[in-house]
Amino acid sequence: MGLLDTLRSALGMQHALTVTPADTPVALTESARAHLASLPDGHGIHVQTALTDRGRIVQVAEGELQGPPPPEIDGPVTMGNADLEHLSGLLLDHTQGGWQVVLALEVRARETPNPNGRLYLCTRQLAVGAPRFFSAGQSQLPHLPSRLLETEGVRSVLLRDNTITVEREPDHPWPAIDRGVDQALRQHFLLCGKALTGAEAAARQDPLEQAVMEVLEERILPGIHRDGGDLRLLGITDGVVQVAMEGACRTCPASTATLKLGVERALREAFPDDIKRVEQV
Numbered sequence: 001m002g003l004l005d006t007l008r009s010a011l012g013m014q015h016a017l018t019v020t021p022a023d024t025p026v027a028l029t030e031s032a033r034a035h036l037a038s039l040p041d042g043h044g045i046h047v048q049t050a051l052t053d054r055g056r057i058v059q060v061a062e063g064e065l066q067g068p069p070p071p072e073i074d075g076p077v078t079m080g081n082a083d084l085e086h087l088s089g090l091l092l093d094h095t096q097g098g099w100q101v102v103l104a105l106e107v108r109a110r111e112t113p114n115p116n117g118r119l120y121l122c123t124r125q126l127a128v129g130a131p132r133f134f135s136a137g138q139s140q141l142p143h144l145p146s147r148l149l150e151t152e153g154v155r156s157v158l159l160r161d162n163t164i165t166v167e168r169e170p171d172h173p174w175p176a177i178d179r180g181v182d183q184a185l186r187q188h189f190l191l192c193g194k195a196l197t198g199a200e201a202a203a204r205q206d207p208l209e210q211a212v213m214e215v216l217e218e219r220i221l222p223g224i225h226r227d228g229g230d231l232r233l234l235g236i237t238d239g240v241v242q243v244a245m246e247g248a249c250r251t252c253p254a255s256t257a258t259l260k261l262g263v264e265r266a267l268r269e270a271f272p273d274d275i276k277r278v279e280q281v
Contacts, residue, residue, distance in 0.1 A: 017106060019162045022125050022195060025072035026087035029102065035094040036075055044069070044076025045099065049086045055143060055191025056086055060099035086192040089124065103189050107182050109174075112165070112228040114255075117248025118174060119228035120164045120181055124189060130198035131160035131230045133246040142196055144188045151180030158230055158247030159196055165228035165247035208274055209236055215270045220263055224249060231263070239276035241267060255280070 028036070036044060044065045049056040066078045073084075077092070093102045110119045126144070134145035135156040141149065148157045148164065153172030158165040168177055213233055224231055229249030234242040243263065249255050264278040 017108060017121055017123050017162070019122075020089050020104070020124055022088065022128075024089045025070075026084065026090050026092060028073070028075050028077070029091050029093040032092050032094045032099075033075060036077075039076070044078065045092075047077060047079040047083060047087070047092065049083045049192055052191075055188070055193055057191065058087065058101045060092070089189065090192075101190055103186055105186060105189065107185060109178055109181075110228075112248040112252070114167075114228075114248040114252035116168050116170055116251060117228055118166050118168070118177070119248065120166065122162045122164065122185060124185070125162050125195040126164060127159040127161060127196045127198055131158055131246070132196050132198045133158045133230065143191075143193055144184070144196060147184035147188055148181060151177055151184060153177050154180070156247075156250065158228070160225065160230065163228070167248065167250060206236070208271070209233065212236065212241065212267060212271065212275070215266060216263070219266050223262075224258070227252075234281055236275075239274060241275060241278040242281050243278060244281055 039062065042064055043062065046061050046063070046066050048059050050059060065076055069075065069077050070079065070081075070084055079087070087101070089103075091102045091104065093100050104123070106123045108121045110121065112119050132145070133156065134141055134149065136149050136154070145157050145159065148154060148166070153169045154166055154177060155169055156167040164181065166177060166181060168174070216231065216233060221231060227248055229245060229247040229252070231249065232244045232246065234244055236242070241264075243259075245255055245259070249258065252258070259278055259280055264275075267275045267278060
């Protein structure tokens with residue numbers, strides 16, 4: 001986080017972030033519209049994407065129109081339905097004699113109680129459904145967490161809605177990680193990357209587990225999420241609740257207090273005859 005952002009945050013001057021809907025149609029910048037207006041009648045651009053091992057590159061060709069423009073685009077632009085979907089949320093721009101895709105993106109860093117954890121808020125949706133947690137050394141990672149974990153000093157990432165929680169190697173400088181996170185996000189979306197889709201929480205068969213999860217969601221998880229963490233209920237055996245803490249909570253010095261004074265106390269109060277203690281696995 002830069003000095004200016006820090007001062008704005010301290011003074012309450014930062015504007016609220018607005019998340020761009022995932023289905024926002026690709027649009028034209030003013031310079032793109034001006035260039036298209038200069039082309040002969042019946043001419044425009046045809047846009048298509050090509051798959052690579054890191055994402056999709058965008059190819060733009062000028063010439064006679066190859067059909068009617070999609071209704072989502074106001075201008076002489078043609079593309080297939082699949083490419084239209086791939087380019088959602090992006091802008092087509094024409095500068096310095098060439099075409100390119102550009103991205104409207106804001107990334108804002110926020111401190112967490114863990115000195116080695118930082119929460120990033122983004123104007124693009126990053127994960128849909130259940131939060132997704134990834135750590136360095138995992139194989140066959142999706143593109144987005146792979147790019148984030150390639151940033152020097154990043155140990156793990158937790159993606160939830162429009163946020164990323166980064167766990168760093170102790171004392172690795174945050175400014176370098178801030179730049180790496182911003183660059184990884186821009187590369188991901190400019191290569192037509194999308195939000196990750198997590199599996200929805202499975203219905204729990206055990207009535208006690210279901211009731212415990214409801215208490216966690218109502219009383220515990222909102223605060224943990226605000227601090228850039230997550231907690232997963234793994235199971236309950238003989239009154240012992242087993243959980244996994246992820247994101248900023250995983251190595252936070254206050255995680256033990258959160259577990260005992262927050263999670264365990266809330267569950268023992270709610271289920272005095274059923275819950276003995278909570279353990280982190």
